[in-house]
Amino acid sequence: MDKLKSHVEVLSSKAVYEKSLLKLDELIQLVNEVLGTLEGDTDSNSQWKTQRQEGDGKITKRLKIASKSASAFAKEVQKKCTTTKNYMAKEFKAVYNKAQKLNETVPAAFPYDLRKLLSPCSFKKSAIIDLIIDSFCRQGRLSLAKRLMFEAPSGRSKAADHTTLQSYRRLFAIRNALMRKDERPALEWLAVQQQLEDKGLNKQDMEDSKNTEVRLRNLSFELHKLHFLNILEEAAAESVDPQGHRAHQQRAVTYAREFLGVFYPTHAREIGKLTTLLLFSHDLMNSPSAHLFTPHLVHNITSLFEREYYHSIGLPLLDPLFTTLDAGFTCLPHTLKVQQLISENPGLLQTEDDSIKADIHLGDHLQFHSTFVCPISKDMATEANPPLLLKCGHAISTDAMLKIISSSPRRNFKCPTCPTEQRPCDTLTLHL
Numbered sequence: 333m334d335k336l337k338s339h340v341e342v343l344s345s346k347a348v349y350e351k352s353l354l355k356l357d358e359l360i361q362l363v364n365e366v367l368g369t370l371e372g373d374t375d376s377n378s379q380w381k382t383q384r385q386e387g388d389g390k391i392t393k394r395l396k397i398a399s400k401s402a403s404a405f406a407k408e409v410q411k412k413c414t415t416t417k418n419y420m421a422k423e424f425k426a427v428y429n430k431a432q433k434l435n436e437t438v439p440a441a442f443p444y445d446l447r448k449l450l451s452p453c454s455f456k457k458s459a460i461i462d463l464i465i466d467s468f469c470r471q472g473r474l475s476l477a478k479r480l481m482f483e484a485p486s487g488r489s490k491a492a493d494h495t496t497l498q499s500y501r502r503l504f505a506i507r508n509a510l511m512r513k514d515e516r517p518a519l520e521w522l523a524v525q526q527q528l529e530d531k532g533l534n535k536q537d538m539e540d541s542k543n544t545e546v547r548l549r550n551l552s553f554e555l556h557k558l559h560f561l562n563i564l565e566e567a568a569a570e571s572v573d574p575q576g577h578r579a580h581q582q583r584a585v586t587y588a589r590e591f592l593g594v595f596y597p598t599h600a601r602e603i604g605k606l607t608t609l610l611l612f613s614h615d616l617m618n619s620p621s622a623h624l625f626t627p628h629l630v631h632n633i634t635s636l637f638e639r640e641y642y643h644s645i646g647l648p649l650l651d652p653l654f655t656t657l658d659a660g661f662t663c664l665p666h667t668l669k670v671q672q673l674i675s676e677n678p679g680l681l682q683t684e685d686d687s688i689k690a691d692i693h694l695g696d697h698l699q700f701h702s703t704f705v706c707p708i709s710k711d712m713a714t715e716a717n718p719p720l721l722l723k724c725g726h727a728i729s730t731d732a733m734l735k736i737i738s739s740s741p742r743r744n745f746k747c748p749t750c751p752t753e754q755r756p757c758d759t760l761t762l763h764l
């Protein structure tokens with residue numbers, strides 16, 4: 333892989349076409365000049381034709397001069413084309429030679445034929461396109477996303493595409509305002525979300541709704557906190573003008589009473605720290621809460637807002653395309669090992685559907701909710717096949733237990749991990 337990296341680096345350092353581009357620009361300029369001159373001549377030509385119709389004897393001679401200059405121009409352009417082409421060929425040859433070497437390095441760096449691992453049928457093309465579109469949107473490349481929506485419709489409606497683009501435009505507008513320490517657009521958006529929450533219009537279950545309510549409240553506090561700190565900064569900036577300074581201080585007090593007071597039951601400690609800052613409004617950086625005036629605060633509040641925004645449009649904060657690739661790269665070495673094992677032991681794969689179930693741990697950063705994989709069947713727990721807590725404290729899936737007791741005439745069974753004997757009525761269904 334290191335060899336491949338160095339090849340790519342050399343190739344990108346060689347692949348500089350500045351001189352070729354310069355020559356091309358010169359050629360384009362020449363062609364434009366010639367076109368301009370010839371167009372001018374054509375205007376004159378029409379004049380000459382008119383004059384000839386009127387019987388002017390000098391016209392034939394002037395036409396000859398015009399055609400001679402056009403042919404001279406053509407030769408000049410042709411010559412320039414040839415020199416530019418030769419120059420570009422010379423510059424590209426160096427890159428081409430390096431690129432040729434990649435043909436040998438790439439297969440050596442990837443000794444596995446991934447096509448054997450992946451079945452194209454297992455990928456839903458439209459889902460992949462949707463992932464790519466969403467990724468472009470998240471990166472702010474909305475025109476590219478729009479182009480892809482147009483070229484690869486994949487069953488989405490135009491209205492849905494329009495809504496997606498609008499959602500991202502709004503997200504970026506609010507986020508940019510927050511980065512400028514302007515919290516008003518975020519507060520406007522939040523007010524609408526809280527209204528929807530109050531009316532129960534957001535489709536969530538009770539517990540999720542309660543969590544959302546708490547998170548929205550926290551975000552609301554953070555946004556008002558940002559505004560309060562902005563006023564204090566304005567006050568500190570006017571510390572040389574006692575009257576102006578007092579006016580800003582008074583504004584901060586009024587704002588705290590009106591907007592921070594409602595958070596007192598849940599954020600009393602933080603409100604205490606914020607109001608203490610009023611005593612340091614001449615020199616905020618020497619206050620005990622000086623850290624609140626660093627860019628970290630705006631960054632953290634922006635992240636909180638983004639999390640809520642994505643939640644409101646039913647999307648995760650992390651780019652699902654990168655999450656998918658991350659999971660794929662983590663699984664790949666394990667999958668390759670399994671593939672090697674199968675190719676070395678052809679008799680190994682004798683399952684009903686010619687497949688092997690392997691439990692691959694993706695790491696904590698890729699765990700988004702509680703999961704249970706049955707140690708017997710290797711199946712992921714579902715609502716139809718929930719995990720069962722056995723009398724001995726071990727857990728297996730419901731299907732695995734049913735399979736075990738199906739061969740037991742007394743309908744009792746032994747725990748597959750420890751040999752504790754038990755009956756189905758001894759087990760407890762676990763809810764994840």
Ligand SMILES: [Zn+2]
Pocket residue numbers: 722724725726747748749750751752
């Ligand atoms: Zn057990």
